[in-house]
Amino acid sequence: MIVRDGSFDVVIAPAPRVAHWPSIGVTTLSKECSRVGLKVGILGENGIQVRGLIPQMGTGGVVIAQDQQHRIHRLQTRALVRVSLPQEISDPFPGSRSQGLLPVSTAMRVLKSKSIRLDQTLVILGTGNRALRLGSQYLEMGAKEVVCIESNESLWGKKKIAGWEVEQRRFMSTGGKIIFGTPLSLTEKGGLLWDLRVQDTIGVRILTVSRVISAGPFSHELPFREYPAGSMLFEFTQHSGEVRENDIEGWDLELNSSRFVATRMIKSLITDLGHDRDRIDSIFKKSKQKLRSRDSHLDDPFVVEYEGKWIKKETKTQIQKYAGVPKRLHQQGLMASVECFEDISCQICHERCPESAIQIVKHGVRLERVLIEDKCTACGICVKACPSRAITLINEPTDKTEARLVVPVATHHAKRLKTGEFVTLVNRQGDRLSQGRMMTELKTEVDTEFPGVHLIEIQTPSHLVNETRQFKLVPSLGDELEVTHTPLDQTIEVSLDGNKRRVRAGISVTQALFELGVARELDVLSCPDGSCRLCQINVDGIKRLACQTEVHSHMHIQLKKGIQAIESTKEDEVCACLGITRGEVESRIEKGKLSSPEQIRASTHVGEGRCLGQSCIPLFNRILQEKGVDGSRWVDWRFPWSEWVVSRGISE
């Protein structure tokens, strides 16, 4: 066994299942630390897999990693940042551990696969931006129905949902629904269908769903934690995606968190910063201020109030007074209406407007988008660029009964439109209002940059132009959702536990299991690189990782005995590997008046099963907080981070 020693000032390592690497937070952290002369190591690239960290007394620890040649690297570090996924496992309920419920990171990887049926209802647990945006994407792909369920509305104050108003508007105007209720059970019906029972204020409703996706957020999660205090061991949550526009909130949160953590580490590791001191202090203060304002949209939410289908007068006045909404020039021609009312971190419209017609101005303690009407040319770039589809172009002539409205529409719907066709006008919460007419598609300079978004001009009655924000096609005969079946010549035959099945060619074994509806309990935690090591499967007589193995013709797949696609046998299992229930954990805390996360974990044994805490520790942490145990800053620094198999002188 070859072991190589090394040392760094700062090591940045990905936890299992982290997909996008290195993210903006990682590169920013690394850059800031290197700039002041700290030796930084970013692990996780070039085939180096991190096995875990062993904290040492005082500060820092030893990181164990291995490379593709199976050499082990033992790296002494003064500070460590472990980058983990956000919490995406919902509170347990009967059936929540089955393959019917996917964490959002897994769902996004199988987004366009056949394992999620779009001709049935799709349910998303959670109402954060990620959940709402995913729901909107599915609707724009043509999903029949998408429902977001919020179980913890009291956490989000007056707003009741966790996400931005603009994302909620996009979701609902494209046909999404939000339910406030608690999932009770998920039972398999067969044919990639499940029955989800939900308890809401009215009673129990049963939804037949194609999948349930757990997106969250399920609590107020800190973007980073240091544990123990002063140890220089940080856990940092990866909120960003690959592209900033896909999740601006997450991107900016991660960027500011990384700056804050970097400056914290720099101040601790370097005693004399010299001429860098002022710069570091400035970054520290700015990032701290930005992190504090991340929940501004919850503290000062914009809630649209309706009387039936119609916006209440007070809300209408509020909208019309907003600085981003045009006041006069929209009567003469098309003008952008920037309806982004909350103090959120997104400033893409301001960044993309070629005429600088949209400014970000401080109004009291909040930032507002201000439209400079004289500069706006209605080019439509801001409409296309806005990731939340919050901007429209409006022309409301005073002397006519018809107004013009240009809205962003996804390709799936746009390609079915014909000029002159009647469409159903829809308001901000998806209610049908009246009929309008499709006029034309507006072309812009950035059409190739945003191929999935089309600007469609519709004619609306004047009195509805400020109510309408989307439209639906009028359904016609034969207008069924296209359910495409994979042609036979694109499928191959495999043997699954002795039975012959056909699956799509070129996909991984994990994806094949999902599409066949036989995925196992831990397959739902699929990771992009095999780092979690939970999907081991017997393929052609050899143990392999299902997510890293591509199917081939006549492959023999054997599901491991005893581990099947089963529903949870206990109603409220926290640790499915060892069958430890929520009730057991709560009872242990109450009876012993336990107050330390380490103590509770040691005495309940949560996280000591096969998954080594990957599926249960986030939920365990939430339970601690609900029971009043301060686990908000606790990090489970167990070693290894995922199963480490060593065989005959070689470690895997």
Added chain:
Amino acid sequence: MLNYGVVLVGTGVAPLIAASHFISKGILCTILNPEVDFFLENSELPFRPMHPRVSNLKTQSQDLKAGSLESVAKLLQPEFPGAIESWSPLKSQTPGFHDPDTVHLRARTRLFLKSLKFEKEWDQIEELYLKAQDAGLNSQVLEGAKAVHRFPGFSGAQSNHYRAVSIGGLYDVDLIRYRNELVEYVRERLGPERILCGVSLSEWLDSGFRVYHDQQMKTIRSPEGVVLYWTPRMNSWIRCASQSLPSPKGVRLWEEWLIQSREFLDPSVIGVWEDLIAFSDYEGSPPRDLVSRNLLKVFKPSTLLTWTKSSGFPLSLPYANSETLSSLSEFCEEFLHWERFSISGMVTRVLFEWDDLEQATLLGESDSIVLVPGSDGPLDQVVSQSLKSIARWS
């Protein structure tokens, strides 16, 4: 102002045992813990290692005397607020109710295994066998298959190359449960204002300190005395207390590895092979279902490292390094004959070692500050030292 009574400062079981004793005697006390909880330092061992590398002939005699199940039960039971069950492979359980979830004291056989190739090292183990006999413990010399097939997890065929000494009746204990129940009991009796965790020392005063706790400064006056339980994490407190400190022989790092076993693990044996101590990890009495949680716990001690009052600890502690990983690999592959093994966990402990554990040392002119070395290490030693330290108040 709160009367703090006797102030007990420490991070593990030692201050808890003292507090439990004071509670039973109706003596006021307060615990200050520099760590966030009593589980983080984890400075106790669940048994007496009796490892050839760690112990010499003298300490081995002490270990044998102090490490029997009967003597440990007599020591632990009176000061423990709950029941302690005993388990021994040689004795059947007495009739009546037995709580499977409480702390268990187990009498496992210690099996010192040696290859026939190493004659010199065998002499030391034979010496141990004789001492065990003198101590009245059930000990045997075993050879060949009888020796090696008892070793937890051994799956090899060739077994003629080994011999072993087995010594029965030596204790090991459910450390987590023990600590847990003690914390619960003491916390319930003392209340939150008398157990302060996450305390940082700001200044030593006459009969007391100024500390930083829960984001505020507090003055803790203790005219009735202060007891400092000396473990590695207490260094900053101890060093501030006095310049004339006793010196430990050194500091030793213990690596505790948890390995998933695909072979049967004899639950009644703790095996010692080369520089490793290995045994089946479970709580309570041996589980009936030996398949589901077949975990092999492996302890590996480092060499003794230097500790000085000025420098404290060596800058880099030798754990999870090439020596350890090679040792584990050799143990699992060459000795146990496993094709592969999975590592499920690893924690480290840093423990002081002393030439001869002295009686509690008094510091300062007023005799009001008591320093207690030996507050880390085998649980029976920790409990014994803790009780000795508070003898004058009892």
